[in-house]
Each structure stands twice: as C-alpha cells, then as structure tokens.
Amino acid sequence: STIAQEYDYIIIGGGLSGMTLANRLSEDPSKTVLVIEAGGFHSNDSQVAIPGFLGSTIGNTTLDWGFSTIPEAQSNNNTYIWHRGKGLGGSTLINFMAWGRPAELEIDGSFTEPPQAYAVANNLTFISEAQIPWISVLNTLGVAHIQDALSGNDVGVWMAPATINAQEQTRSDAASAYYTPISSRTNLVVETGAEVLKIVINSGLDGNVTASQVQYMQNGRALTVNVTDAAEVILSAGVVKTPQLLELSGIGDPDILEPLGIDVKVNLTGVGAGIIDQFFYGVSYELNNDSIVTLDDLRNTTFAAAALEEYETNKTGLFTIAVAAFSLMPLATIVGSEDEANQMINAQALKIAQGNYTAAEKERLNAIISGLRSCGEIGHIEVVGFPGFFTAKSAPEDGKKYLTFTADLQFPFSTGSIHITSTDGTVQPAIHPGYFTEDFDLEVLIATLKFIRKIATTGGFEALLGDEIDPGTEIQSDSDIAEYIKNFGGTEYHTVGSAAMLPQEKGGVVSPELMVYGTSNIRVVDMSILPLQISAHPMSTLYGVAEKAADIIRGVVTV
C-alpha cells in the first residue's frame, strides 16, 4: 500500500544526522517531513538513558545492527564486529558519549564551556580515582595540559565532556535532544520499525535521475511512499547502510551492480569505495587498590543495586560516569623524538610518491602526510584512560579493579570498501575494512603500545597500577605486539567515506550541497560524506554537518 500523505522531505534513518535534520526541516510548519527508521523509539529505556550503563547495550540486537567484516589476510583473517546503533537516535543510543572536536586546522569551530561553578554544581562528571594521575603523568611524558580541547587546539591532555544532560544526568542522544522536545509537531511523521530496502529511480528531464518512490518493510508489510515533484529523499542511514541503499537503487559502480542484475541508473564508482576506519585497542592494568571505584564495580550486583539507588535518588555516583581522561598526541611524542617521527613520515611520503596509487588517492594520502608534518598542531594518536576492564584477550576477575588505556589511530592511511553482495536489502553489505593495508598504521600502533607502557610506569600510575593484564608483559617483540593488536583490537566505530563529499572525478559521491551526483533530489547527510578522518570522536562534527545541511536544504545558506 502507499502512504497517501505526501512529504517535502523523506529522511531514511533516524540516527544522529536524521534526527537533527528532522528537527530543523520541520521548524517550518509549511514543510512536511517523514522519517523512516528501522529500529524503535527507546525514550523509556533506562539502559539507554543512564550514563553508567555505557557499553552494556552493545551487542543487544534490538539496539545494535551488529555488522561483521569480511576476513582479510593482512589482519590475520579476523572478523571484526562493527556495532552500529538501531533506533531513533542511531549510534548515539549506544555510543560512549565522548564529546570532542578536531583541531582548528581541520575544522574552524568555537565552543563556550560552561563556567566552572556550573560544572561543579551540576556534577557534570564522575571521575574515578583511578584516573587522577592522568594529567600529571602525561605532562611528565611531554604532553601539555589543555584547558579547552574544544577550542580548535586538541593536541594535549584533558578531561573531556560527555553528551550527558546535566539536569537529568541522562544520556543526551539524538532522539532525546532533537526529537522528543518537538515530537508533537504535526508536520513531522516518524515511522519506526520501518526498514528501507530501495529507492525507486526514474530518468529525469535534465539528464539527472530522480527518486520517485521509497520502498520499505514495516511489521512484515511491504510499503511505499511516493516522492512528489520538488520533494527530496535524504539518506541518513549511516556509513554502512547508506552506500548499500544507493547501490540497491542503481547508483554505484557498474562492476558491483551489473553482476547482481541491478540496472545502473548512475555510474558512480565512489559509492562504498575508499572508506577509512580508525583502529583501536586497549592495554589493561589491575589496580593495586581494590577500594577504588571503577566501572568494574558494576559486575558486583550488590554494589550495582546500591549505585543505581544513589543515582535514582540523588543523580550522583558511578551511574553518572563519563569516560573523561583523554589525550591526543603527534607522532613525535609517541615514538620519542622528532627525528624518528620525521624518518617514518619521510619514508611513508616516499612510498606514496612512488606507489601505485591514483592521483586522487595520492592527494588524500598526502593530506595525512601534511597533518603529520603540522608540527604538533594535529594529533595522530589518541590515548584514553578508561576506568575499568576494557580489553578482549583475558576476562576480568571478580572483585578486582582495572584501568585500561586505549590507543586510537586517528588518521589511518589504510582504506577499505563497503559493497552489496545481494539484492536483498536485509542482507548486510560486505565490509572490507582494509586494516593494515598500509604498514605505517601498524608501526604507529605498535609504538603506541610501548608509549602506553611508559604511561603505566610513570608518576602516580606507577604506585596505582599492578600487573599488566592484556596483552601481558610476555608480549614484547614488535611481531608479538602486532599480533595482539590485530587479534584483540578493532573498529573505533568512526568509519567515514562511503559516500564522500569530493569532486566526482576524485571518487566523490555527493556535491558540496550533499546532492548525490547525477540525481536531482537525493542527498546524503551522515558519516558517509566525510572524505577524511578527523582527530576527534565524531559526534560534535556530525551534528554540525547535519545542522549545516539543514540550512543548505532549506536555503538559509548557500555553498
């Protein structure tokens, strides 16, 4: 059946980007907006709302797509699980709420921090005692303390804010922030449990094709909604599902589409190509002092019940926790000297110059080289101090407490792809993450593990931390460290580039107006459009992208 109502904007995916757009585009009561979201509305789910449950919903199939990657030889044929949020709010329902911003050099931005008195009065964050030596230890290792890491200089060490509503002490996700307050707008319709399978595309008069219908399944029923003249379809299904829907609709590389019998409507080889995923792993330590409160305490059901009661009564305690202890460093800090860093960078620059890359690939890779040479203005490696056990090789023991340092590669040179292998939209596309196709990435991650061991044995951490649990001190050689990283690391969930905003001849899929090339009414607004990584957890940037996109779509700004 066809929904009789006609809409000005049909948004596919009600995640971070989709909810932001739905709010802004429905501000004009004369415009009608439909959001089609595969998952549900979790407004009353305490597992989502209470910050201290962070991590507990990952893998819950109601809230998580749980994609898996194709095994690749250079990453030991491992299959990595790619968690992605499902439901109004998308990945902001299940993420770690870390709020960051890239360097000014990457993006020109500004932020007004709440006054200190307000922060204290509102108990903006619970910090574990296990994190207290953080700033002084990194200072000792040459990393400067920055007061405002959101000001455009994010190279240094700081305690980070989180997406937690300060009054309620609840997760501030894209649905609770952008949808709940305006959900009564009559010009906004949100369909949940509705999975889009295809956009039907017609030839247009001006040589561009046009979306004429969106097909989706809801409660086992196949439904369609027509796209009327002047209406737009906006794909906000996230970095995995957006390229899948483009390909299923006939927009993509003929080499992918034709073998599956899909009629090519727009030949666009950039769809799903050249994705970049930040790679992450942890190094865990047992605390010498078991009385320190960390997230490990939540494995103790008596403690967890008491902490929940404290949370519900006072909105204080462990359930208000945010990850908090962050640092971002240039390569020289990690490898120990400017000279060594320069040698590595020069070797990689030479490899790119002489390598078998296209001109567009060289341009992208050289952008990373420029960042590496920015004399510390852009950070290459993030290390976070996570208050609890957060590694995968071993299991935590009852009653013991841990601190985990995570290493996150911000600017991998390696790229991969996401392409369909089936015409069935409910089958996940093949994700080739391409981890370690460039040796440089692995070398940096190996050096970072050695740097983390320095953190663990410096200043206040020396007395606080006991045994290294994962990988364990028996892992010393570069090849053993590499094996640990490949086998027990994985995605940082920040994948970009499956529908990049670049010129078409450079592999781009969308224009600066975010319109899919060769179409007259299909845009993409989500993580897929970022052509390069950024040195930060991406939410803040992506909310900015979606806000700007809304202004472009409604004509408030022009590009």
Ligand SMILES: Cc1cc2nc3c(=O)[nH]c(=O)nc-3n(C[C@H](O)[C@H](O)[C@H](O)COP(=O)(O)OP(=O)(O)OC[C@H]3O[C@@H](n4cnc5c(N)ncnc54)[C@H](O)[C@@H]3O)c2cc1C
């Ligand atoms: C486990 C995890 C931890 C993270 N931690 C952080 C963090 O601490 N800080 C940070 O800044 N970022 C973090 N991120 C990243 C951040 O949450 C995402 O980058 C961001 O939410 C992506 O926004 P998006 O709009 O591209 O997609 P999403 O927010 O993922 O939204 C996509 C939406 O589209 C829907 N959808 C997909 N396909 C269809 C279809 N066919 N039909 C209908 N609907 C569909 C999905 O169900 C989903 O709701 C994390 C991500 C994950 C998964």
